[in-house]
Amino acid sequence: MLNRYLFALLATLLSGSIAQAQQFPGRTPTPNDTLVSPRILPDNRLTISIYAPKASEVTLMGDLLPTYTPVKLVKDEKGVWTHTLGPLAPNVYTYDLNVDGVKTFDPKNAKFKESQNGISNIVEVPGKETAYLAVKNVPHGRVESVWYYSSSLSDTRRMHIYTPPGYDQLKEALPVLYLLHGGGDNDASWTTVGRANFILDNLLAEGKMKPMIVVMPAGHVPGKGPAMGAGPDQDPFAKDFLSDIIPYVEKNYRVSAKREHRALAGLSMGGIQTMNIALFNPDKFSYVLPLSTGYFPPVLEELEKKYTSVLKNPKINQWKLFWIAMGGEKDIAYQNNKNTMALFDKYGIKYKYIEVPGGHTFLAWRDNLYTFAPLLFR
Structure with missing residues (x-):
C-alpha cells in the first residue's frame, strides 16, 4: 500500500515537472551566466x-x-x-x-x-591595512534595526543600535556613542560601508576600547533637505535627537544618563548636527567629535551675530575631548573647517585636530572611528 502511494506521488511530481518544462522552455545561455x-x-x-x-x-x-x-x-x-x-x-x-x-x-x-x-x-580589497575592519573570529556585537515614534516630528523613524558582545550578561550601565551619518547617507551607512560594528568588535577583542552602545540615527527628516545652518532650531533632527532619541535609548537600553558617559560624533552633515547640538547643549556631552565638516561662511557670520553667548559658554571647555578630524586637503569641507576652527580659536574654544588621507569619504571616516573610539570614556 505504501509503495503504491509513493509511486503515485512520484508520478504526479514528474508529470508536473514535464508540464512546467514544456511551458517554460530552456532559455538561451548568455555571457551573464558566468x-x-x-x-x-x-x-x-x-x-x-x-x-x-x-x-x-x-x-x-x-x-x-x-x-x-x-x-x-x-x-x-x-x-x-x-x-x-x-x-x-x-x-x-x-x-x-x-x-x-x-x-x-x-x-x-x-x-x-x-x-x-x-x-x-x-x-x-583585502590586505593587512584592512585588518582593523575585517570580519574576524572574535566575539561579535549585535546590530539592531530599531523603529521608534518621534513625537517632535510626528513620524515613526528608524535607527541602528550596536550593542557590544556579552551585552545581555552585563549588569552595569554602559556609556553611549551617538554616531551620525552625512548628507545622502542614512542610519544604515555606518554599519554597511562604515563597517562600524566590525571595527568596534576588533577593538574590544584587542582590549583597546571600553564597551559601549553605539546609536546611529537617521539624520534626514521628512520633507527637509540637509540642515547646515547655525544652531539646533534650524534642524528638526536636533529636536528629534534631544526629545525622542536620547530618551528612547535611555529607557530601552542599559545605559548611563550621565554627561560623562555620552559622546556625540558625526560626519559632514552629521558633523554640523554634532556641533549644533553639542555647542548649544554643552552640559549633555563630554566627548564631541565632528568629522569632515565645517560651517559655511554665512553661518559663521550668523554664529557671531546671534550666538556669541553660546561660543563664550565655559562649559564647552569642560568637555573631556573636542576632537576634529578632516580627510586632508582633498576633503571638500577642508576650507569650511579651517574657517570654523579659526572661529573657535577666536573665542578660546579648545580642541584637538587630526588629518588623515581619504578626502570626504568613508576611507577617512572608518579610520577616524578606529582612532577615536579608544579615546572615549577613559
Whole structure:
C-alpha cells in the first residue's frame, strides 16, 4: 500500500515537472551566466564588468577612482562592458555603474551600501591595512534595526543600535556613542560601508576600547533637505535627537544618563548636527567629535551675530575631548573647517585636530572611528 502511494506521488511530481518544462522552455545561455564582477586580480587591480548588450555607454563612479571622475567601460563583442583599475590599496570601496544615463546596481555583486536615495555597491580589497575592519573570529556585537515614534516630528523613524558582545550578561550601565551619518547617507551607512560594528568588535577583542552602545540615527527628516545652518532650531533632527532619541535609548537600553558617559560624533552633515547640538547643549556631552565638516561662511557670520553667548559658554571647555578630524586637503569641507576652527580659536574654544588621507569619504571616516573610539570614556 505504501509503495503504491509513493509511486503515485512520484508520478504526479514528474508529470508536473514535464508540464512546467514544456511551458517554460530552456532559455538561451548568455555571457551573464558566468560573469564575475567585481574581480580582484593578484596585483590588487580591480575589474568591474556588466552584461548590457543593448547599452550605448556605461560609466563607473566611486571612491575607488583617484579623482572621483567617472570613467567609461569598454564593450566587447559579447555585450560585456569592462573596466580594470588600480592597483588599489587594501580598503573597502564603494562604486556605482551608470548605464545610458541610469544609475545601475552591479547585479553580480551582492554587497551594498544603503543610502538615502538608493544603494551602491561595495567591494573590499583585502590586505593587512584592512585588518582593523575585517570580519574576524572574535566575539561579535549585535546590530539592531530599531523603529521608534518621534513625537517632535510626528513620524515613526528608524535607527541602528550596536550593542557590544556579552551585552545581555552585563549588569552595569554602559556609556553611549551617538554616531551620525552625512548628507545622502542614512542610519544604515555606518554599519554597511562604515563597517562600524566590525571595527568596534576588533577593538574590544584587542582590549583597546571600553564597551559601549553605539546609536546611529537617521539624520534626514521628512520633507527637509540637509540642515547646515547655525544652531539646533534650524534642524528638526536636533529636536528629534534631544526629545525622542536620547530618551528612547535611555529607557530601552542599559545605559548611563550621565554627561560623562555620552559622546556625540558625526560626519559632514552629521558633523554640523554634532556641533549644533553639542555647542548649544554643552552640559549633555563630554566627548564631541565632528568629522569632515565645517560651517559655511554665512553661518559663521550668523554664529557671531546671534550666538556669541553660546561660543563664550565655559562649559564647552569642560568637555573631556573636542576632537576634529578632516580627510586632508582633498576633503571638500577642508576650507569650511579651517574657517570654523579659526572661529573657535577666536573665542578660546579648545580642541584637538587630526588629518588623515581619504578626502570626504568613508576611507577617512572608518579610520577616524578606529582612532577615536579608544579615546572615549577613559
